[in-house]
Amino acid sequence: MMTLSSTASFVEKLRAQSERYHHQHPFHVKMNEGRLSRRQIQGWVANRFYYQESIPRKDAAILANCPERDIRRRWIQRIVDHDGTAGGEGGIEAWLRLGEAVGLPRKELSDRRHLLPGVRFAVDAYVTFARTRPWVEAVASSLTELFAPDLMAERLAAFERWYPWMDGDGLAYFRTRLHQAPRDSEHALEVVTERCRSVDEQEAALAALSFKCDVLWSVLDAIDRAYGE
Numbered sequence: 292m293m294t295l296s297s298t299a300s301f302v303e304k305l306r307a308q309s310e311r312y313h314h315q316h317p318f319h320v321k322m323n324e325g326r327l328s329r330r331q332i333q334g335w336v337a338n339r340f341y342y343q344e345s346i347p348r349k350d351a352a353i354l355a356n357c358p359e360r361d362i363r364r365r366w367i368q369r370i371v372d373h374d375g376t377a378g379g380e381g382g383i384e385a386w387l388r389l390g391e392a393v394g395l396p397r398k399e400l401s402d403r404r405h406l407l408p409g410v411r412f413a414v415d416a417y418v419t420f421a422r423t424r425p426w427v428e429a430v431a432s433s434l435t436e437l438f439a440p441d442l443m444a445e446r447l448a449a450f451e452r453w454y455p456w457m458d459g460d461g462l463a464y465f466r467t468r469l470h471q472a473p474r475d476s477e478h479a480l481e482v483v484t485e486r487c488r489s490v491d492e493q494e495a496a497l498a499a500l501s502f503k504c505d506v507l508w509s510v511l512d513a514i515d516r517a518y519g520e
C-alpha cells in the first residue's frame with residue numbers, strides 16, 4: 292500500500308523509474324559501446340521512425356483530452372517541434388535526414404517497409420494510452436523524457452566516435468532534443484506534481500511512467516531480436 296507522498300518524495304519515486312529506462316537495454320548498451328553494425332543501426336533508425344511519427348498523434352490526443360487552455364497553450368509546442376510548420380522543418384524531418392545519413396532513403400522510412408510488428412504494437416499502445424487514459428496520466432507517461440538527455444548526450448558522443456561512416460549532419464535531431472527534452476519534461480513534471488494530490492493519483496502517475504518504460508523497452512526488444520547478429 293502506498294501512502295501519500297510529499298511532492299519531493301513523489302518526484303523521487305518518479306525519478307527512480309529511471310532504473311527501468313531503456314538506456315540499460317542491451318541494444319542501447321551495444322550501440323553506445325560501438326558494437327552495432329551498419330545494418331543494426333539502420334534497423335534501429337527505420338523502426339524508431341515509427342515512434343517519431345507517432346509522437347505528435349500522441350500529443351494531439353493529450354490536447355484533445357485536456358480541458359485547460361493554459362496547458363494546451365504550452366503542450367501544442369510539442370506538435371510544432373516534431374511536425375514543423377513548413378517543409379524542411381521539425382523533428383520528423385530531422386529523423387528522415389538521420390535515415391539518409393545512415394544510408395536509408397527517406398521512402399524506406401515513410402513507407403514502413405522495415406517496421407517490425409513488435410515495434411508497431413508497442414508504439415500504438417502508447418498512442419492508445421494517451422487517447423484513452425485521463426490526460427494527467429498521459430502527461431505522466433511522457434516523463435521518460437526526464438531520463439532522455441543523458442542518454443542522448445552519450446549517444447551523440449558514441450556516434451561520433453564509433454560510427455564515423457555516418458554522413459552529413461545526421462545527428463542534428465539529437466542535438467535539438469538535448470534542449471527540448473528538459474523543457475518538456477520540466478513542464479510535464481510541474482503538471483503531474485500539481486495535479487496528483489491523492490494516493491490514487493500518485494500511483495496512477497507512477498504506473499503510467501512504468502508503462503511507458505515498458506513501451507520503450509519492448510521497442511528495443513523487437514529491434515534487437517530482428518537485427519541481433
Ligand SMILES: O=C(O)c1cc(C(=O)O)c2c(n1)C(=O)C(=O)c1cc(C(=O)O)[nH]c1-2
Pocket residue numbers: 346432433434435436438439442468507
Ligand atoms: O531516443 C531516445 O532515447 C528518446 C526517448 C524518448 C523517451 O524517453 O520517451 C523520447 C525521444 N527519444 C524523443 O526523441 C522524443 O521526441 C520523445 C517524445 C517523448 C514523449 O513521450 O512525448 N519521448 C521521447
